Amino acid sequence: MITLWDENRYWSELLRQEGVSFRSGSRLSGRDVVILDRAPGELHTHRIWQHIESGAGLLAAGVNAAAVWLELRPHIKRLRWIAPEGESPLFRNVGIVDLETRGSLLHEANAGVTDSGTKALLATPAGRGYCIVLPFEVTRVLSSVASGPRQFPADTPRFPYDTVARSSRGEVRRLVANCLRFLLARKDQPYVHLASVPGLTPSTFAFRVDADFVPRRDIEAVAHLADRVGMKFSWYVNVGAHQAHLDLFADLARQGHDIQLHCQRHAVYSDYKRNLDNFRQGRNALASAGVSPVGVVAPWGEWNQNLNRAFEELGFEYSSEFCLACDDLPFRPVVDGRLSRILQVPVHPICLGRLAAARANAAQMAAYFRSVIDLQVARREPCFLYDHPERIAQFSDVLADVLQYGKERCGSVTTVTEFARWWQHREQFTWAARMSDRELEIRAEPGGTGLQVIVEQDDRYAVLPASPGRYLLGALEWHALPEPVRFDPRALAARRPSLLLQARSLERKAQKTLREHRG
Numbered sequence: 001m002i003t004l005w006d007e008n009r010y011w012s013e014l015l016r017q018e019g020v021s022f023r024s025g026s027r028l029s030g031r032d033v034v035i036l037d038r039a040p041g042e043l044h045t046h047r048i049w050q051h052i053e054s055g056a057g058l059l060a061a062g063v064n065a066a067a068v069w070l071e072l073r074p075h076i077k078r079l080r081w082i083a084p085e086g087e088s089p090l091f092r093n094v095g096i097v098d099l100e101t102r103g104s105l106l107h108e109a110n111a112g113v114t115d116s117g118t119k120a121l122l123a124t125p126a127g128r129g130y131c132i133v134l135p136f137e138v139t140r141v142l143s144s145v146a147s148g149p150r151q152f153p154a155d156t157p158r159f160p161y162d163t164v165a166r167s168s169r170g171e172v173r174r175l176v177a178n179c180l181r182f183l184l185a186r187k188d189q190p191y192v193h194l195a196s197v198p199g200l201t202p203s204t205f206a207f208r209v210d211a212d213f214v215p216r217r218d219i220e221a222v223a224h225l226a227d228r229v230g231m232k233f234s235w236y237v238n239v240g241a242h243q244a245h246l247d248l249f250a251d252l253a254r255q256g257h258d259i260q261l262h263c264q265r266h267a268v269y270s271d272y273k274r275n276l277d278n279f280r281q282g283r284n285a286l287a288s289a290g291v292s293p294v295g296v297v298a299p300w301g302e303w304n305q306n307l308n309r310a311f312e313e314l315g316f317e318y319s320s321e322f323c324l325a326c327d328d329l330p331f332r333p334v335v336d337g338r339l340s341r342i343l344q345v346p347v348h349p350i351c352l353g354r355l356a357a358a359r360a361n362a363a364q365m366a367a368y369f370r371s372v373i374d375l376q377v378a379r380r381e382p383c384f385l386y387d388h389p390e391r392i393a394q395f396s397d398v399l400a401d402v403l404q405y406g407k408e409r410c411g412s413v414t415t416v417t418e419f420a421r422w423w424q425h426r427e428q429f430t431w432a433a434r435m436s437d438r439e440l441e442i443r444a445e446p447g448g449t450g451l452q453v454i455v456e457q458d459d460r461y462a463v464l465p466a467s468p469g470r471y472l473l474g475a476l477e478w479h480a481l482p483e484p485v486r487f488d489p490r491a492l493a494a495r496r497p498s499l500l501l502q503a504r505s506l507e508r509k510a511q512k513t514l515r516e517h518r519g
């Protein structure tokens, strides 16, 4: 059983994304792993340390671990990122973890590497227990909503880049999950969590189309591609630019495509009022064409709290902005000190246009997308790609192959809205898992239809229904976990400071300021 020391929105939401059963509070007896998400008061420090030394696992940032492990001397230093090094299980299927935070580093660290070349994490026994000390505070990293240009590793003449969230929330979560797996395995306990996709397939695949400013024939070409590969796409309509084609989108909706809102005007504002007007007009126009959107993706992938407030006011169920998050499971951002009513559904941010700008040829484009799909399948997480109609029309043969590959590898297809609905159902499910001896007990309230519990141990996994039951681990039907995807060392080269990238970032900021004044 995992215990979270302090009820904390960021940590709780991360653990809910993972789908693990946990409790928060200062009760320690029977808790195999303690996550110390803040420094405990002096009254508790001795008790916690005794609990660890008598056999439990501790997961904490340097500054918080030092409150109970008094010999630790973390030094505070700017930390841009950490990366895998060697074959540490803590970094299984984890890439570079972008942090851009205040780090607390340790001379004794022995796993992973930081941007300044020192070791990143400390993983070490403590008495009969075990400690994993992170060089950053998860809460601090997840509470940052800053964005900036980021390059993605690829076998292309230049690295593709886009403006995305500065911190890689998904990698933070995967690193934390691997730490929990490791600490539980030491106690001979399985890692038990809700599956991240519906059904029994390793992943699920969706394709998002941002319909910005394109002629009707490009939209028809995209619809043709969807038919060719046997998929229904998730379309986000720039209503202002497509006033004359709303009949076409209504028709696509009737054919089973997922038609949602991009915007009325292609802009995101810093204030609430203009955001509200923009997306209200777009929503109403789509509604009068017979399509009632429940999802929205903001122009340029931009996100701010006032935008989120406007989406809440308009009653959307979900949105997707890679300036807030990409390559992560859905989650609820914290707005005004509470969890947002809008679910954030991240996608992968690199599209054909970004690859063309990186001077990729068709084969390199296809190889890039295949590697993104392979990684999500190895992680057993959903895979959502996105693109724009003019590029889709231009590279429809490349994309047809990529989409076929995605369908086959992921094992099932979905739409972004269908997945967001399923995720909201997963969020509602209340359950707990407990191990005693070699028996796993699942307690659950009704409502787990369509959800699965995954039990992982020793590179194997078993699937159980999300309903009450008792299971002997030895009697489960075990399968081998997919081979992990090896860390791509090009990712390190992609983190080298780039003048070109800085120039592009300044240019984008200047354009944004102009738009804001005009709009």
Ligand SMILES: [Zn+2]
Pocket (backbone or CB within 6 Å): 210, 211, 212, 262, 266, 298, 299, 300
């Ligand atoms: Zn757009």
